[in-house]
Structures are given as C-alpha cells and as structure tokens.
Amino acid sequence: MGEDAESPKINHTFLRDYVTEADVISTVEFNQTGDLLATGDKGGRVVIFQRETESKGESEEVGETGDSGEYNVYSTFQSHEPDFDYLKSLEIEEKINKIRWLPQQNAAHFLLSTNDKTIKLWKVSERDKRPEGYNLKDEEGRIKDISTITSLQVPVLKPTDLMVEVRPRRVFSNGHTYHVNSISVNSDGETYLSADDLRINMWHLGITDRSFNIVDIKPANMEDLTEVITAAEFHPHHCHLFVYSSSKGTLRLCDMRASALCDRHTKLFEEPEDPGSRSFFSEIISSVSDVKFSHSGRYLLTRDYLTAKVWDLNMDKGPVETYQVHEYLRSKLCSLYENDCIFDKFECVWNSSDSVIMTGAYNSFFRMFDRETGRGVTLEAWRESSKPRAVLRTRRVYNGGKRRRGDVGVDSLDFTKKILHMAWHPSENIIAIAATNNLYIFQDRVNPEAQVQ
C-alpha cells in the first residue's frame, strides 16, 4: 500500500491517441462474394476479415438473412517486407498499395497484393480436418514400437480447429521501375494488369518471369515529362478493354485488340477546362486519383481533388454527372498545396447496383451521392461520435449560410483525418471505411439488399 502511494501517477492517455505508422490502413477490398474483406497497411501486413454466418436461431425473423453481418478477423499475414534498391540507394516501402481478389474457383481463395514494386499472389486456404490413426506413429508423432502393433488401421480424417493457411504462390517482381499504383484482374480470369506512373504491364497469373508492356508514356527525354498515370482498371466484362487515368485529368480507354502497345487510346475522355475558374492549381486539382468501372460496365467513376465524376463510355466529351465532394476547399487550395494535402489521393466506389457512389474527404468524413436524385450526404467515420450499432447521423460542413447545430466549420476541419480508402460490398449495402489505423464497417439495416434496377 505504501508503495502504491509513493509511485507517481503515470498518465497513459497519450497512448490511446498514438497511431503506429505501420498500422495505417492503405487499402481495403471485398472479395467477389463479400464474405471476405481484406485490408493492407503501411507495415506490409494483410488482415482478412470473414463475415459471420451464424444463424440467429429462434430470434431469426422472417425476411432476415442468416448473416449477422459481423466481420471478424480470419487471417493475418505479412505480405511485403521493407526492401532496398541498391541501384538507387533508396528504400522500397512495404506499404500495400492495392489488394485485388481473384474470382473463386475452388475451396481456396486467392488474392493479389502489391507494394511499390512487387506484386504477390497469395493462396488462402482452410484446414479443418486432420488425419488420425496412423499405424507407425502415435498421436504425438512419435514412432511406435513395431512390436506393439497387432493390427492395421486405416487413418481417418477427423475435424479439428479451423486453421487458415496463407502461402505465397507467385511473386511478380522486376516489372516496374516506377511506383505501382493499381492492379486489376481481368475478366478472363487468367491475366491482370499492373500500372505504375509511366507504364502498364499485363501479366499472366501463372507466369512470373515475364510481363507484357501495354502502355508506355515515358517520354524519350525525361525532361519532357508532364503527365503520369494515376490509376488503371480492366473492364468488368470485356477482357480486351481497360482504362487508365492521368495527372492531367484525362481518361483513356484502350482496346488491346487494336495493337500490342496501347499508347494510342481508343477513346479519350476529357472535360474541357472552364477558363473562368483557371488558377495555378487547376491542373493539380484535376488530377484523377481513382477510376472505377461501374458494375454494368457502362459508366466510369473518377475522383479528382474536389469532385467525383461519372462518365458514360459512349460519350467522351465530358462527364455526365459531377458531384461536389468538398467545394468549400476551393478557396483554401494554397494552404492545401503548402501542406501537401492537395496531393492526397482519394478513392471512389460504386454500390452494387451502380445507383450510389461514395468517396472520402477530410475530418473523417465521407460522402455518398445518390445518382438518381443527385443529392449527397456526409457521414463520419469516427469512433467518438458513434457507438457500435448506432445509426450514423449525417454531418454538414458550414461554409456560410444558415448554420445548424452540429455543423463543422471549414476552418476546424482536421486534415490529418482523411478517408482515402474504402470498399462497398458487391451485393449488399455494407461498406468498409479505412480511417487511418481503424476499419469501420457500416451496414444499411433498412435496405440491406441493394435495390436492383
């Protein structure tokens, strides 16, 4: 007792707020069924969550699905390690830039994960049975004394605790000189593309020592470099089509049947610049940070710094819809340039029926836009302001006009809390939001199934 009285009181509150850099989530992705959710972090680790399928038993109501909707940790593994490029004397970060699941073909699951330079194919398999009843070994594995064996038995498989094994099956290395920003699995199930700042390669999933370069925008003279590739994706249905976006705000649709090297686009999507709003930051904020095909394959969703745009593949003159994500930042571009926030790369996602799009913002806010009504809503991924299972309330950023209670002023936005990575369940209204080192999973209880148009 006396000891306790003398020992100084240590304030541990700071530990709660301390975020290990390595734990910052850098990518989130559902698999094709939505049962598995993978996250990658800056420390090179991948954590896979699995949806619980326990039935509710007697409390199950009519119409309610058997899934409780909870996601629990299924497996964790170290995907990439820090590396060193001896030629350039530079470190290669182990941060996982992207994860993409392969369509499931057997009991095992496969995913691709990539850091700046190397893509890896991982096999995730379960083992829940083990053979028992060996003749020559006992239960602990020790060799039996032969003289004690009087009869032969056939080993049988007995159920055991579930074990999840993750093994690297392929390592696709040395394909990229610049930083890989995107990977995309082709609908043919055999190939995938990987894109870095200046080149896009196509790989066969079974071949690791070769890749096919399909786009190369590196100028002969690096002095002339003014544009880089920011994202790329295969068309969801047409295995010969892919799209890539650039730092100048253009999208290029390429057809691999046209030529081996797709430097000439089949279609160029570009919005004409509004001369009235031109500033020194016009180009920077027009840089596309993410591009996603709609599930239907008919539309493209892009994100630049201030807006999210929907493009119709049949119309290349400009987007068909433009959504203002955080227009109130337009007058703050200079300080956002100064603190580098203007270079933040936000992702964007479609819902399963392509009727809603979602993207992230600052202050732990993320935005959803209903394409039919054009209306947007702001939500917050912040544990302090919402309890588990509580209904999310909408937020608003106050920028002049009538101020409501709960509105956040533009100047009090926290720019370190950025929602860059997110994913939407392929068939249900479940979303996964990465907020620094936390993963939030939200469900729409009112309309759990997406309304199919």
Place this chain on the structure above:
Amino acid sequence: MFPKGTKRKFSDSGEEPVSSGDQVPVAPSVAARTLTSSYSLQRQSLLDMSLIKLQLCHMLVEPNLCRSVLIANTVRQIQEEMTQDGTWQIMTQALAAAQCPADRLVATEVLCRQTDPAAQAGQSPKPFSVVGLEEGYHAEEVVMEGDVETEVTMSTLSPVSPQLSSASYLAGPFGMGPCWEEEEEEEDDGECEEDEEEDSEECVSEGEEGDRDHLSADSRTGEQVFGTFEIKHPAPPPDPALEELFSDVDPSYYDLDTVLTGMQSAPKMGPYDLLESLSSHGPTALSSSSSCRSDLNELDHIMEIIVGS
C-alpha cells in the same frame, strides 16, 4: 517616383503612370495596378514554395513522381506567366547581381539556367531552362548592357537566350540531359567549397553526383536531380532597386489562400482587401531594401535548414 513630400496612398498610385517615365507602359486602373503588384508577389511566393517542395525530396524513399510532376508543372506555369509579364528577365538579371548566393534566390536560380546555348535563339523572352552554367555569364552580360528596369518591361534578352519548349527547363529534374553532364564536367567542385554558405548545396550536389554515377536516367525522379543546383561565382553588388523584387517569403504567405486562388477567377475580395492582407508588403514593390535584406538573411537560415547543412 512619387512627388516628394506627398503621402503615398494606394488610391493615388493610379495617377502616377502618366507622369513617371519608368512606369508600366500601360496605365491600368487603380485596382488593376494594385492587383498586379500584389499578385506578382503572391505568384513569386508560390514559385518559391514550389521550388522548396521539389528540393525537399531527398528522402530515403523514392519520392512520389506524380507529386513532383504536378509541382514542376505549376512552376513552369508560373514561369511562363512571368516571362509574359517580363518580370522573368528582371529576376534573372537580379539573380546574377545578387550578393548572397545561398539565399532563397538559389531556388529561383535553378530556373534561370539555360540549356544548350546552341538552341535556337531569336524569340522574345521564353521560359528558361534549368540546366547549364552559361546562364550565369549571360545574365551578367545583360546587366552590363543597359539599365535594368524595376518595373515590368519587355526588353529582350541577350541573343543567346535560347528558345526552348516550355518543358525543357526541366532538363535538370527529370533526366540526365546532356547539359547536365556538361555542367558536371565544366564545374569545378573546388569552387563551391570556398563559400561557406554554399556548403549546404554542395553536400546535396555531392550526394547527387554519387547517385548519378550508378543511376540510369530512366529511374531518376525529378527531385534527385532537381536539387543539385550549384551557386555560381559571386556577382557584383546587388542593385537595391532589383532586390526589392525578391522581397521575402514572409510566413504571411500563408494568408495567400484567398488571394492566390481567387486571383485568376473573379476575385471574391476586392483589391483593397488584397492590400489589407498584404499590408506587410505594401502595395508596390518599393519596400526598403534593408527590410528585404534582413528577410533574406532569415531565408538563408531557413534554406540551410531545409537543405540540411
């Protein structure tokens, strides 16, 4: 410039252009002229900010190419605009005349280097390129040639001013262009060592040269090369009239948000509001050179920290 004894008010400045000979040839309205001065200050600050950003990429991890390209494009855009204004030559001339090599002019000097002097000449002031030692010489020539105007004038440069595509000034940043190699051969490392203030830059350059030896042009990113600007020989004493153009990057440039982004579109603030936000700078470029100098020293210090001496 102003009649002696008259209290200078920004509302009066509109009356000046007619009487004074060395004013801007075009006599804009009061608002426009005031906007121009403060606008160019802000633009200069943005330029410096961008150049510092490009320098700061000597990190352990390979810098982000997309970010570098975007910043470089911004710098080029400012450069082009300044060239059209004519302020570009003034700055290059003053650079040559600048006394302190290690001040923040270092950053802008990068832009003042020309590439291959054999490049086509003849066109009126075009964006300069980064690389090459020759610029230092040319700038001096220009200074001696004639009077240096403090205001924006459209004087043409020396005949050697190269015509370059707007992208070519990036000879340094993104690749080992032939000019960069020329510079390497020509320059004497001993030169740099003499001046203490250049040490910081020298460390950078040495590191770069070491890197360069075993780097292919392919894999270089802008910043690695971009950061190796050397300071040339010290120049003659600075022209006070010119120095004011390089008025400091005061931390108050953080206030630039509304000014700079609102600049080219219809500004939400009127010109008088702009002035208020820039009260420390004053409406014209006629601040005293002493204040410029003390601020420049401050900048020296900041630059040294940034470059990591």
